[in-house]
Amino acid sequence: xxxxxxxxxxxxxxxxxxxxxxxxxxxxxxxxxxxxxxxxxxxxxxxxxxxxxxxxxxxxxxxxxxxxxxxxxxxxxxxxxxxxxxxxxxxxxxxxxxxxxxxxxxxxxxxxxxxxxxxxxxxxxxxxxxxxxxxxxxxxxxxxxxxxxxx
Numbered sequence: 643x644x645x646x647x648x649x650x651x652x653x654x655x656x657x658x659x660x661x662x663x664x665x666x667x668x669x670x671x672x673x674x675x676x677x678x679x680x681x682x683x684x685x686x687x688x689x690x691x692x693x694x695x696x697x698x699x700x701x702x703x704x705x706x707x708x709x710x711x712x713x714x715x716x717x718x719x720x721x722x723x724x725x726x727x728x729x730x731x732x733x734x735x736x737x738x739x740x741x742x743x744x745x746x747x748x749x750x751x752x753x754x755x756x757x758x759x760x761x762x763x764x765x766x767x768x769x770x771x772x773x774x775x776x777x778x779x780x781x782x783x784x785x786x787x788x789x790x791x792x793x
Contacts, residue, residue, distance in 0.1 A: 648693045660725040664690045705737035
C-alpha cells in the first residue's frame with residue numbers, strides 16, 4: 643500500500659526530475675506508547691510531501707535504515723531524479739555519508755558548530771564553526787568539500 647501511495651504522490655508532482663529529498667524523524671506519544679516514524683519526503687515549493695516511511699521501535703534511525711529508505715526511493719523512481727538529500731543534524735554517520743558519497747548523491751546536512759571535522763585536503767581537524775566563521779549568524783552556507791565529522 644505504501645508503494646502505491648508513494649507512486650500516486652510522485653505522479654501528481656508537476657516536477658519529477660532534480661528533486662530534493664528530505665529525511666526526518668517524527669515522534670508522537672499516544673498514551674504511554676511512543677510512535678517514531680522515519681520519513682522521506684519530496685520538497686516542492688518549500689513544502690515536503692511525505693512519500694516513504696519506516697516505523698522505528700527506537701528513538702532514532704541508524705545508517706542502515708537511512709540507506710534502506712533512500713534505496714527504496716531509488717528502486718521506485720530511479721537515482722537520476724535526485725538533486726540532493728537534506729537532513730537535520732541527527733542524520734550523520736560514517737556508513738550513511740559513505741553511501742551518499744559512493745552513490746554520488748549530493749547532500750546538505752545541518753551540523754552543530756561545535757562538531758569537530760577532519761579536512762582531508764588539509765589533513766587537519768578543526769571545529770565546524772571555523773569553517774563558517776566569516777559568515778553572518780543564521781546565514782545558510784553550503785560547504786562543497788568532503789569532510790569527516792567528529793573524527
